[in-house]
Amino acid sequence: MLTAVHALQVLLPLPYILSFIYYLRYFETDRAAYSKKAYLLLNTALFLHVLFLAVKWLAFRQFPVTNPAESLSLVAGTVAAVYVFLEKLSGESKTGVFFLGLSASAQMFASMFMPLQPIHSELLANPVFAVHTFVTVTGLSGLAVAALYGLMYIMLSQKLRQHRFGHIYENLPDLETLEMMGRKSSLIGLLFLGAGIVMGHIWAGRILNDPFPLDPKIIVTDAAWILYVIMWVVVRNGNLRGLQPGRWAFWGFIAMIVSLAAAGLVGDSFHNFNDMF
Amino acid sequence: MHILNIAWDHTQSRSDFRDRVILGPENLKFGLSALLKMPGAVIREAAALMTCNRVEWYLLCDDTERALSDLMEFYREQTGFILSEQDPRPLQRLDSESVLHLFRTASGLESLMVGETQILAQVRAAYELLLEQGEKSPVFNRLFQEAIRCGKRSREETGISRGAVSVSMAAVEMSRRIFSDLNSKTVLLVGAGESAELAVKHFQTLNAEHFLIANRGRERGEALAAAAGGTYLTLDDLPKALLVADIVVVVTASPDYLITAEMLGAAMKKRRSGSMYIADISSPRNVDPAAANVPNCFLVDMDTLDSVVEENLSRRREAVKEAAGIAAEMSLEFAAWLKTMDILPTISGLANYFDGIRKQILSEYKHKSSEENLQTMDELSRRIVQRILHNPIRYLRDQAGADTLDHREISVIWQIFKLEKMLDKYQIPKS
Numbered sequence: 001m002l003t004a005v006h007a008l009q010v011l012l013p014l015p016y017i018l019s020f021i022y023y024l025r026y027f028e029t030d031r032a033a034y035s036k037k038a039y040l041l042l043n044t045a046l047f048l049h050v051l052f053l054a055v056k057w058l059a060f061r062q063f064p065v066t067n068p069a070e071s072l073s074l075v076a077g078t079v080a081a082v083y084v085f086l087e088k089l090s091g092e093s094k095t096g097v098f099f100l101g102l103s104a105s106a107q108m109f110a111s112m113f114m115p116l117q118p119i120h121s122e123l124l125a126n127p128v129f130a131v132h133t134f135v136t137v138t139g140l141s142g143l144a145v146a147a148l149y150g151l152m153y154i155m156l157s158q159k160l161r162q163h164r165f166g167h168i169y170e171n172l173p174d175l176e177t178l179e180m181m182g183r184k185s186s187l188i189g190l191l192f193l194g195a196g197i198v199m200g201h202i203w204a205g206r207i208l209n210d211p212f213p214l215d216p217k218i219i220v221t222d223a224a225w226i227l228y229v230i231m232w233v234v235v236r237n238g239n240l241r242g243l244q245p246g247r248w249a250f251w252g253f254i255a256m257i258v259s260l261a262a263a264g265l266v267g268d269s270f271h272n273f274n275d276m277f
Numbered sequence: 278m279h280i281l282n283i284a285w286d287h288t289q290s291r292s293d294f295r296d297r298v299i300l301g302p303e304n305l306k307f308g309l310s311a312l313l314k315m316p317g318a319v320i321r322e323a324a325a326l327m328t329c330n331r332v333e334w335y336l337l338c339d340d341t342e343r344a345l346s347d348l349m350e351f352y353r354e355q356t357g358f359i360l361s362e363q364d365p366r367p368l369q370r371l372d373s374e375s376v377l378h379l380f381r382t383a384s385g386l387e388s389l390m391v392g393e394t395q396i397l398a399q400v401r402a403a404y405e406l407l408l409e410q411g412e413k414s415p416v417f418n419r420l421f422q423e424a425i426r427c428g429k430r431s432r433e434e435t436g437i438s439r440g441a442v443s444v445s446m447a448a449v450e451m452s453r454r455i456f457s458d459l460n461s462k463t464v465l466l467v468g469a470g471e472s473a474e475l476a477v478k479h480f481q482t483l484n485a486e487h488f489l490i491a492n493r494g495r496e497r498g499e500a501l502a503a504a505a506g507g508t509y510l511t512l513d514d515l516p517k518a519l520l521v522a523d524i525v526v527v528v529t530a531s532p533d534y535l536i537t538a539e540m541l542g543a544a545m546k547k548r549r550s551g552s553m554y555i556a557d558i559s560s561p562r563n564v565d566p567a568a569a570n571v572p573n574c575f576l577v578d579m580d581t582l583d584s585v586v587e588e589n590l591s592r593r594r595e596a597v598k599e600a601a602g603i604a605a606e607m608s609l610e611f612a613a614w615l616k617t618m619d620i621l622p623t624i625s626g627l628a629n630y631f632d633g634i635r636k637q638i639l640s641e642y643k644h645k646s647s648e649e650n651l652q653t654m655d656e657l658s659r660r661i662v663q664r665i666l667h668n669p670i671r672y673l674r675d676q677a678g679a680d681t682l683d684h685r686e687i688s689v690i691w692q693i694f695k696l697e698k699m700l701d702k703y704q705i706p707k708s
Contacts, residue, residue, distance in 0.1 A: 029434070030433075031433060031434070116526070156454070157575075160454060160455070160575045161569065163574060163577065163584075165585060169454065172451060172458070174454050174455055174456060174457050175454070175455045175456075175552060176455065176456050176458075176546070176552075177457045178456040180457075208493045241551045241552065242551065242552050242572070242573035243572065243573060244572075
């Protein structure tokens with residue numbers, strides 16, 4: 001079992017990198033054959049990733065997010081999963097290069113620095129907590145993908161305004177498609193993050209007898225999610241289109257990440273699992 | 278066997294002359310069959326590519342002089358056209374030159390506007406006509422298939438056809454950087470002149486259906502609205518039209534701004550949804566340049582579009598070398614395939630020789646074995662013959678394709694298997 005874990009750990013970056021290369025070639029040349037290969041490799045990468053998580057879970061009897069490298073690997077996988085879902089939905093492959101660039105480099109670093117024998121965590125051995133972690137990370141990845149689409153929208157709209165018709169202008173999908181993909185990834189992010197937060201509060205209620213502990217990370221995450229929901233409702237009901245939602249998605253995500261990092265630095269966090277057990 | 282290309286094109290003839298030698302689809306269909314049935318039957322296969330810029334005949338023949346005179350005779354009989362001293366001489370290309378020319382033509386390299394895409398559809402139409410005429414054309418079938426493939430490859434792998442090369446097309450194409458589907462968008466055209474008409478046509482090729490035509494002159498505006506299947510508006514209706522339009526193309530001769538930044542700002546505030554693309558292709562400008570600062574409005578003017586067109590043209594020029602390389606490479610591949618045609622009689626003869634033996638032996642068992650057994654033996658023997666012939670046929674094709682086939686080897690095969698008899702028996706042409 002350990003051999004399989006280590007083999008998959010070494011092997012996993014490969015299909016991500018290859019998929020990234022093919023998406024890059026598609027972005028450069030517009031040849032459909034490259035996008036087909038890239039999509040196939042991406043699905044292979046995701047299959048191997050699921051296999052890797054399952055095998056590692058079985059081998060160590062805990063969900064593999066016990067260290068930064070494992071968490072980074074999960075982020076790589078969930079970003080790729082959110083993207084593959086969006087590509088399937090829209091049939092648009094031109095943005096794959098950006099997400100696979102992210103996933104491939106994240107997985108490469110994760111595989112390089114992942115300890116062969118992770119420390120044991122009772123909390124992560126619990127399947128409910130594992131699902132909570134997975135769902136929350138997927139939600140954050142969805143919002144990260146939406147932020148990147150927001151950034152692409154801002155970039156392309158600036159190029160159009162400034163009449164600078166270069167490489168990015170020619171190869172990115174149209175603004176409407178970027179907006180649609182950003183909206184869908186925001187929705188995925190909100191739903192998953194919401195589900196993760198609810199599960200987290202239920203879990204906290206069980207083990208701490210307080211579903212709303214005063215943990216800075218939890219407070220920031222909850223607040224960010226509520227703000228995102230408000231933005232979503234405003235965009236949807238106000239029928240807001242164009243640059244504004246793109247800006248919100250991008251800067252909203254940056255603000256959330258900065259706040260989470262600051263919360264981690266400022267106060268003791270419930271999410272410091274090692275201190276808990 | 279030669280591939281002869283006889284052509285009058287835009288480089289050496291005027292369009293009024295080409296009008297005399299061009300044939301409509303029905304006449305052409307008849308003409309292609311008629312050429313093959315000319316007395317003496319020197320033309321084995323015939324195809325034609327006829328567009329407003331070129332009248333080209335492709336003839337597969339043994340005697341090129343006779344083929345040309347047959348074509349002229351055909352023209353005289355069918356259309357009354359006789360090539361006089363004053364008329365431009367047709368361009369003549371032979372074999373590899375003909376093939377390369379067709380491949381370059383399909384790639385848009387021989388077009389007036391390098392890389393134009395219409396020619397590929399016209400080559401495809403020529404191919405369809407070839408198929409419709411009903412005569413077997415194995416060489417030209419392959420030739421035109423490869424030409425179409427070459428045209429596609431050149432466009433996919435190089436920038437030969439990328440980017441708009443006219444201002445109105447550039448204005449229309451730029452809207453696709455903002456909107457994914459023009460079918461659901463409302464296009465407002467301010468002006469109803471020739472450029473506006475052209476813009477409507479370009480938008481229609483991109484599936485746009487909802488048009489508003491605003492024009493000072495009612496008659497012309499209504500005419501264009503009717504042609505576009507849209508609605509006519511007066512210039513006073515512009516503020517209202519801006520509330521629903523997603524794409525605005527302004528092309529009038531008005532000396533004033535017809536759309537101001539204030540008008541646009543007010544419209545964008547009221548509609549609160551979606552982006553708006555405005556192309557001002559008037560000179561002087563009819564849209565206030567300050568409109569570019571209105572949120573979610575993307576304004577382009579003539580200068581911008583001119584520079585886009587110039588950039589696209591220069592890129593196409595850069596891609597010519599690359600596309601020419603593809604055409605040359607594919608014409609060489611075709612030439613290699615064509616060489617294998619010379620050994621087709623040998624291959625057919627060999628296949629028939631072994632198949633004859635197989636069938637003869639099987640027939641001896643016809644009354645000695647059950648139907649089921651016979652079927653099994655038939656299948657078995659067929660596979661054995663296929664296996665036996667696989668390597669020799671492959672060897673012959675490879676050697677012929679590489680032009681290294683020694684004709685003495687062919688001669689030995691013919692003598693060993695007495696293929697002369699087989700050719701007569703199965704009516705296989707000897708060359």
